[in-house]
Amino acid sequence: MTFDPTLFLPDDLLERIRERAPIHDRENTFPEQDLAELRAAGYLSILVPTERGGAGLSLEQAAILQQRLATASPATALAINMHLVWTGVAKVFSDRGVPGLEFVQDGAVAGDVFAFGISEAGNDLVLFGSDTEATPQGDGAYSFTGTKIFTSLAPVWTKLGLHGLDTTSPDGPKLVFAFIDRTDAVTTSDDWDTLGMRATQSRTTRIDGAVAAAEHVVRRIDPGPGADPIIFGIFSVFELLLASVYTGVARRALDLAVQTAQKRTSKKTGLAYSQDPDIRWRIADMSLAYEALPPQIAALARDVDEQADHGALWFTLLSGTKHRAVTMAKHVVDQAVLTAGGGAYFSSNELSRLYRDVLAGMFHPSDPESAHSAAASALLGPLQG
Template sequence: MTARTLLTDEVLERIHGRAATHDAENTFPHADLADLVELGYLRAFVPERLGGSGLSLEEVAREQTRLAAAAPATALAVNMHLVVTGLAARLVADGDESVEFVLRDAAADEIYAFGNSEAGNDLVMFDSVTRAVPDGEGGYRFHGTKIFTSLSPVWTRLATFGRDDSDPDDPRLVHGVVERAGTSTRDDWDTLGMRATQSASTVLDGAHSPVTRTYRSFPPGPNADPFMFALFATFEVLLAAVYTGLAGRAVELGAEAAHRRRSRKNDGAPYADDPDIRWKVAEAAMRHDGARLQVLALARDVDERADHGARWFAQLVGLKVRAIEDARAVVDLVLRVSGGAGYSTGNEINRLYRDVLAGIFHPSDEESAHATIASSILGPPTRRD
């Protein structure tokens, strides 16, 4: 079956042309977002019956690799909206209507951000330092600070969570959606790379999730709620897709540099004829090819409800770590192929070299991924020193 597509070459070219300026000026790509909204890209996961395109996870992953090749930071920012709408689309397709409002919001061009990460919380989704205070009507007010809130200048809805300790004997992790009221955005995004995401910190000071938008409550720690699988599957696959798309663009830059550079030692022959350069470009291409095939294959497995049993989470976190590490290796190889010119700030491979480093900070990190995979094969550790 031919994959459906929403992104046009014309729009991707425009987005690519703006990427360097947004990186240099540390600004949000408002024009990129406007182009994507006009294409209906933010409604990619929304079912056709609600006014969207109803794309699968595999189809959106393909699109994200293309968008990331044009502008990695724009793709990473939009990823957060797509994660929220993608997990909602999966749950709704499986009969869970508690999050259908997310898809209706997206159909009305509301922009979702993903407000879960917290400084110093290495339990990530299994606990929270944000307080979730019951409002007495089944909803909650959240108090805390979320970091790495991509789309911070433009989001209109924030999917977030916190811990409800109102019953000391039954603490709960509560997930819901808030609007801008009761929130503020810190001006603290001045980073090495992925600058156009503008992933500033968001302070929650009583931000309200009414009962109609509070869709999960469960104990701290791992659990088997389908929400957790939908979240991890969508997040890890689309994250891997972004960095794989970045790596694909790096391979193109490596080929361009190899043909452009000339060797005085070899009578002006292009570096593309040099066996060492050819090896580096081939190695970069092999790593990218493998990563791309893995992303699309696992996305298809998610779409088709494949049975990986107890190893599903191991497959997902492993994909993320491999995609990031492969992308880092690809960019490093291409930087070597590019020569000294690649060290200049205005060179695109310089920007990709900085952008790709952000991947190591997204969950799951290398340590937790290895722990998850080890437990899926060896079982949990029997003793802890």
């Protein structure tokens, strides 16, 4: 049966989100109404199995939905992405018979909002290391102290998934992945004043002894690359849903360029811009770039869903897809702005906002350097010496 994304993101809901997007961008506020409507529509639990009360969608289907949501509000889609990453990791676990994240699935159904607390300033190890201190409490619980950056959903999250380094246990060092509640031990800075993606409100989060209960400590693993499902789960879901958001941005930019070309008329020829050979080439170029990405994302997400074995190639396949999506999206938005002409330079023009939003893509892991490094290692082997 063909998947119908309008069942989860109906046109009227999408239009309301689109109408609110420029307001939140202008005022630098979090889209509370978007979240409320998406929660009411069951969107927070789309990746939770039906037997636990969710919609039971696949990662492939969630990627389609995130592309659709991003056409209305890239920032809302990117913020929701971070919640969906954790429910997606929980799905990776349950699909493979790995216990430990059922509380994430149950929490999503109950209305919890999960945020992603992995990024740290200057930590280019990302998933493979942490500057946050993880201290065992003797009963299986851990306390965490450190600073996380780019914490999307900052004003609204109820659970923060994070990692820290345990250097005190006899078997350490160990990288600890866990979930904490929002308590007095967590301080959210009001420091999100950025060029684009403003409604994500991805503020800095300072953690001072916040405790994760034993049942919410998900993994203790060796630092560095490894085969643990927490690493694969986070990396695969994060990269593919990010690629989806920026592919959705490109789709919207392409649609706006087509609309502009059809309604503008050349004073020189008296014809619609859609009849101008240069404009036609530019729009065709946008389409050729965009059309390659949705099937790539779908195929790789399906492989995650179906537990395909790409072995050591997984990381270059995933980082490469994310890299291609963001570079494609930037190219398409650039072309759309040129197609629309000087009107796109005004801040009231939607393309102006897309132009700013799309720039954020390069800052998300995997960055261009790590994507190229993964590809080179896959083809040439690791660096010697």
